[in-house]
Amino acid sequence: MKKNLFLYCVFCLYCLFSENKILIIPRPKKITFEKEIYHFPAQSVKIHSSVRDMFLQEMQYLKIPVSTEEYNGQDFFCFWGSADLKNIDIMKKNISGKPHGYIMDISPAGIIIYGNDEGGLKYGLQSLLQLMEQSAAGVPCCRIEVWPDFVFRGFHTTLRKPDAYGCKTADETVGYYEWMIRRLARYKYTHLNLLVEFFTYKSRPEMGVLPWTEKEISRLVKFAAVSGIKIFPEIKTLGKFVRNIPPDRLVEFSALLEPRIYIGQLEYQAKYHDGYKAKAEKLESEQKARETEKTKKTPLSEDFKINKPGVLTFIKPVIDEIYEVFNQPEYFNIGCDESFYTAIEEKTDQRGKILATYVNNLAEHLQKKGCKVIMWDDMLTSHEQFPFFFETHGGPPLNTWTAVDYINKEVIIASWHYGYTVADHYPSTYPMIKWFTGKKFKVLGVPWFKIDNITNLVADVLNYGGIGIMGSSWAIHMAVRAAAGKNLTEAQIKVTEPRHELAVLAATAEAAWSPGRASEALAGYDPEAWEKKFLKIQHE
CATH class of the missing domain: 3.20.20.80 (Glycosidases)
Structure with missing residues (x-):
């Protein structure tokens, strides 16, 4: 009981907000809600070996102590003790579906994640970690079905x-x-x-x-x-x-680099963009000066002589x-x-x-x-x-x-x-x-x-x-610095x-x-404000 109370308090420390809806990013394609609430923490986590290291790394990051209590079969590890109580099971099953897809069933008794493949297991675990980061009071029981339209993201x-x-x-x-x-x-x-x-x-x-x-x-x-x-x-x-x-x-x-000869390479872009225009004018002026004063040496560009x-x-x-x-x-x-x-x-x-x-x-x-x-x-x-x-x-x-x-x-x-x-x-x-x-x-x-x-x-x-x-x-480095309270110059602020x-x-x-649903999903939250919360956790 003391161990469970400690784990629950740890989750409270990492509570970013508490509400009666789940915010999983990317937003799931299908969610069916029930009336009951699932309350963290779990008494045991049975996890597929392919995501064991990820699980341990993220528990350490969240400062949640875990221990391997027993070994369940060839492909699974069990954490946090008694398996006859409220469980979280993350397992691979031969269910039909697209690559990287998974199903998450959340009930009062526990959470089960079925992965279509090892990718599905990873992304199911990441969704669970999102729930753990944002909710101390518990999450609505539901069935979530998720699969991506692109395998390369x-x-x-x-x-x-x-x-x-x-x-x-x-x-x-x-x-x-x-x-x-x-x-x-x-x-x-x-x-x-x-x-x-x-x-x-x-x-x-x-x-x-x-x-x-x-x-x-x-x-x-x-x-x-x-x-x-x-x-x-x-x-x-x-x-x-x-x-x-x-x-x-x-x-x-010098033997590897092209000379900086300007023949109007930026002329098209310069018509419509002040930055390109200023650069093009400078290059053109330098080129004309070299042609007039033939003793001037053409400077090197940054481009390789790729035919050498x-x-x-x-x-x-x-x-x-x-x-x-x-x-x-x-x-x-x-x-x-x-x-x-x-x-x-x-x-x-x-x-x-x-x-x-x-x-x-x-x-x-x-x-x-x-x-x-x-x-x-x-x-x-x-x-x-x-x-x-x-x-x-x-x-x-x-x-x-x-x-x-x-x-x-x-x-x-x-x-x-x-x-x-x-x-x-x-x-x-x-x-x-x-x-x-x-x-x-x-x-x-x-x-x-x-x-x-x-x-x-x-x-x-x-x-x-x-x-x-x-x-x-x-320029995400400047956005990170600004969000972390580190000073930026006026010019950097203007850009950022x-x-x-x-x-x-x-x-x-x-x-x-989900290309067809992205605009709808993004209308439901402010992605910049959302990110700043987790940046604070990392660097506070």
Whole structure:
């Protein structure tokens, strides 16, 4: 009795609100309510071995002591004592249904979760953990039936420097990424794609010493694996990989880098966006000055000379090292976005083939390891074919978009679109999805922070046969700092406040799980305010 009272008090400490409804994110497709109430805690938990480590990790996080009382058969562990009292059973059964689906039955006597597969068991347990985090008084008895429309439900963000989170070391910063992984796990994401930019490479010591090392990344990969999230890396293999090298050291890489020759690459975007306009004007002015004063040396860009063999010799050891650091991941994102100087000194009609040859070389290198390759799509699309979209960087005058007809069809296309208005045209649909799937590519849709951008893009991915969704956030570190009470500059506040990027975790999860019901589900709660409650728990 004392043990049960203690457990009940622990739940009270973590009570965020008490009400007569269940809030599970993503919202279940079917719920049938009964009149009775189930009261925590359970006297025993019988759990399938495939989710045992996840259960133990999260009980430790919630500061709920558990012990293994008995071993029930080959596949199950039992916790918390007597099995003849109120139980929670999490088990795999051969029930019909889609991958990652589960059924949760909540009655006064206990909770039973049936998983269609091991994924279903994980997501059923995560739903149970959501109930445990938010309710001390108990939850209505009900039957919940849940299954996703997409099996791939990923999220993309950047592995940033510690000071981006107001930290001094990468080890301290790991806590923020663990918070994110835990929230992604609660919302039943499958993957996390981390852009690696500040890593100390053993294979390339000339890159210098940067904050992240194998130690911190390995810790994240291990934590994510127990949480049910598969982490995989992104490396900017086409350009921008060397952006963190001090300018005075770039000369060491001059043989590998394209010159910064401006031929109007940003002219289309500059018509509709002040930021692009300012950048284009600066580049054009610099270019004219160099042409007038021929003694001036053309500066280096951040883009590789991808038709030079030395680039592959340079980048493949980097890929191999990161592949091992991330524990031989299922996927590897080779980047290839926003590279405005790609093959700039080559003939216009050859740039697409040069890009495709480079991508295919990297893809073959990774596919030999059994790794699936992802690349961004913007260098493969043209504003002439898809007007009113900023995310089309392969059109004239660069003309790399022709690469699409030569790239290995096993390369997965991550089609990113942020829903910005261009020339008074607001994109409610994204025709690139249909175009890429029509060319027999597997396609991921990648939205950002606008809710209608998320829901509209996800709908197109579902309608046109895409394989999944990968949400994204480029400034969640600032939103986290603001919510945690850490100071931001006025410029950072101006960027952060309108975006509400904490909301994207739940919003994208809703859309990826049930595209047709996401707007309705999100109307029932404020995803940003919801997230702040759990951020407080992590860092208070």
